[in-house]
Amino acid sequence: MSVTQLLEGSGARPKKGLATVFGIHSDSRAIEPGDVFFALPGLNTHGIEHIDEAVKRGALAVVSDRDPVGDPGVPVIKVADVRAAYARAASRIFDPQPEIIVAVTGTNGKTSVASFTRQIWEYAGIAAGSIGTLGVETRRGLREGSLTTPDSRALHQNLRALKAQGINHVALEASSHGLEQRRLDGCYFEAVAFTNLNRDHLDYHGDMDAYRNAKLRLFTDLLVDSGPAVVNVDDPEHEPFMFAALSRGSTLLTVGREGAYIEILSIEPEGYGQRVTVRHIGEKLSFLLPLTGEFQVSNALIAAALAMSTGVDKKDAFPALEQLKGAKGRLELVGEHKGAAVFVDYSHKPAALEHALMSLRPYAKGKLRVVFGAGGDRDKGKRPMMGEVAARLADDVIVTDDNPRTEDAGTIRGEILAAAKGAREIGDRRKAIETAVGELKNGDVLLIAGKGHEDYQIIGTTKHHFSDHEVVVETIGG
Ligand SMILES: CC(=O)N[C@H]1[C@@H](OP(=O)(O)OP(=O)(O)OC[C@H]2O[C@@H](n3ccc(=O)[nH]c3=O)[C@H](O)[C@@H]2O)O[C@H](CO)[C@@H](O)[C@@H]1O[C@H](C)C(=O)N[C@@H](C)C(=O)N[C@H](CCC(=O)O)C(=O)O
Ligand SMILES: Nc1ncnc2c1ncn2[C@@H]1O[C@H](COP(=O)(O)OP(=O)(O)OP(=O)(O)O)[C@@H](O)[C@H]1O
Numbered sequence: 001m002s003v004t005q006l007l008e009g010s011g012a013r014p015k016k017g018l019a020t021v022f023g024i025h026s027d028s029r030a031i032e033p034g035d036v037f038f039a040l041p042g043l044n045t046h047g048i049e050h051i052d053e054a055v056k057r058g059a060l061a062v063v064s065d066r067d068p069v070g071d072p073g074v075p076v077i078k079v080a081d082v083r084a085a086y087a088r089a090a091s092r093i094f095d096p097q098p099e100i101i102v103a104v105t106g107t108n109g110k111t112s113v114a115s116f117t118r119q120i121w122e123y124a125g126i127a128a129g130s131i132g133t134l135g136v137e138t139r140r141g142l143r144e145g146s147l148t149t150p151d152s153r154a155l156h157q158n159l160r161a162l163k164a165q166g167i168n169h170v171a172l173e174a175s176s177h178g179l180e181q182r183r184l185d186g187c188y189f190e191a192v193a194f195t196n197l198n199r200d201h202l203d204y205h206g207d208m209d210a211y212r213n214a215k216l217r218l219f220t221d222l223l224v225d226s227g228p229a230v231v232n233v234d235d236p237e238h239e240p241f242m243f244a245a246l247s248r249g250s251t252l253l254t255v256g257r258e259g260a261y262i263e264i265l266s267i268e269p270e271g272y273g274q275r276v277t278v279r280h281i282g283e284k285l286s287f288l289l290p291l292t293g294e295f296q297v298s299n300a301l302i303a304a305a306l307a308m309s310t311g312v313d314k315k316d317a318f319p320a321l322e323q324l325k326g327a328k329g330r331l332e333l334v335g336e337h338k339g340a341a342v343f344v345d346y347s348h349k350p351a352a353l354e355h356a357l358m359s360l361r362p363y364a365k366g367k368l369r370v371v372f373g374a375g376g377d378r379d380k381g382k383r384p385m386m387g388e389v390a391a392r393l394a395d396d397v398i399v400t401d402d403n404p405r406t407e408d409a410g411t412i413r414g415e416i417l418a419a420a421k422g423a424r425e426i427g428d429r430r431k432a433i434e435t436a437v438g439e440l441k442n443g444d445v446l447l448i449a450g451k452g453h454e455d456y457q458i459i460g461t462t463k464h465h466f467s468d469h470e471v472v473v474e475t476i477g478g
């Protein structure tokens with residue numbers, strides 16, 4: 001591929017005669033001979049400052065929004081939006097791509113919706129994949145990744161690998177960081193979905209408007225013309241998403257108790273699952289969702305709408321919901337101990353913690369107990385909010401460490417405890433879980449929140465092996 005082809009649509013007019021491009025990278029340390037180096041702006045540095053390393057390693061050209069200092073000895077092609085140019089270049093280098101790619105955004109529920117959509121496609125006999133917080137998942141298993149929305153190059157490399165396995169249907173998670181940083185700008189989505197919007201990542205976005213606008217990009221910039229847009233209208237923040245869809249001429253598919261496409265008529269608990277009755281375009285349907293938590297009904301129906309808008313018949317879509325497996329660590333019942341139930345959940349944000357606790361309350365004939373903390377080097381504002389939620393909704397609260405990262409763990413706990421009246425503090429996460437499990441009585445429910453599927457704890461910059469799931473099983477077993 002030529003540099004001209006690589007940069008089509010970016011506004012760049014590179015000189016003719018540049019050599020064939022072998023590959024692309026946005027990290028100078030990964031450049032190999034024949035690659036084009038995309039020098040991107042970042043929070044710590046700008047790629048252009050690493051141009052010498054890129055050239056030394058064999059970059060044949062550099063694309064950036066900034067001029068280098070001095071002459072690097074290779075052509076530097078200026079573009080206005082280098083992140084978008086990088087994303088589009090990645091989609092071209094890693095061609096061909098799966099034909100049907102859908103994306104879901106929102107503060108909570110993305111991983112669940114992406115996983116459920118993949119499961120519904122599979123149920124209907126369509127080979128499918130999902131990409132997000134858990135990594136790249138197919139019927140064959142899971143390949144772990146580090147970001148919810150991967151870097152553009154990694155994303156398109158993964159997409160091409162899925163295509164090579166005969167997978168043409170992929171559901172992916174669009175995080176606000178990913179959207180804001182244009183990681184998805186090489187994709188056009190056949191359908192998109194919105195779950196909900198509440199506080200998260202304000203350390204990065206600054207305020208709720210900027211955070212919302214980042215998420216809205218999925219609807220305004222990345223959906224194919226007149227493509228279906230699924231919106232959870234039960235969320236108080238749904239309107240901007242609905243209007244964004246309408247302004248694009250999309251087919252609007254609303255889901256929820258107020259939904260017009262799928263209307264939730266009733267939800268009745270059945271064991272740890274739920275009997276759900278909905279109206280789908282005039283027809284009343286009922287199914288048993290084998291998952292705990294009302295929010296999972298919303299996630300499941302959003303996934304059903306995405307699947308049906310990409311070719312799955314309703315005769316498959318609703319029965320598929322009876323077979324859904326929860327995404328790992330999402331309100332997962334890990335075990336029962338002395339007549340009490342222990343759940344592990346990935347709620348690391350105030351609204352998620354609130355939904356998790358409210359979902360478990362009906363099962364707590366005795367006490368509802370919670371063990372949780374908050375991650376370091378992340379939004380500090382959510383810490384007292386989570387403390388308040390826990391103190392209000394649980395009968396027993398233990399504040400412990402999440403991933404302190406480079407922050408002082410005691411300070412993080414202090415910020416949570418300041419708003420969590422009556423809570424106890426046990427910094428060591430294993431000890432906190434062991435203590436909570438040890439205190440369980442018949443009819444109690446214990447929620448261990450914040451780390452879900454994670455099998456590590458990051459202290460400083462070191463990742464130690466740690467799994468809530470494993471600690472619970474070991475404690476119960478012992
Ligand atoms: C805040 C954030 O999103 N940071 C991402 C960002 O890093 P940055 O802006 O700090 O980059 P930088 O270090 O200043 O470097 C700028 C550029 O110079 C390049 N560079 C740098 C050094 C060098 O020697 N040579 C070189 O070329 C870098 O590759 C980069 O392209 O760009 C990097 C390269 O793509 C990402 O790895 C990095 O993600 C970090 C690791 C991260 O933790 N991101 C999290 C917060 C994130 O994105 N989370 C979301 C949402 C999670 C959720 O709620 O689900 C996600 O999608 O995962
Ligand atoms: N629809 C929902 N409404 C409210 N809370 C939810 C919803 N879905 C999931 N949650 C809560 O959020 C947690 C994370 O769910 P999930 O991983 O599906 O969301 P996510 O948007 O991918 O999160 P992240 O951005 O952290 O990857 C769950 O463990 C649960 O506590």
Ligand SMILES: N[C@H](CCC[C@H](N)C(=O)O)C(=O)O
Nearest residue numbers: 348374375378402403450451
């Ligand atoms: N993708 C999210 C996950 C947070 C999970 C929580 N356990 C924490 O470490 O804060 C983030 O990086 O902000």
Ligand SMILES: [Mg+2]
Nearest residue numbers: 110111133148
């Ligand atoms: Mg996720």
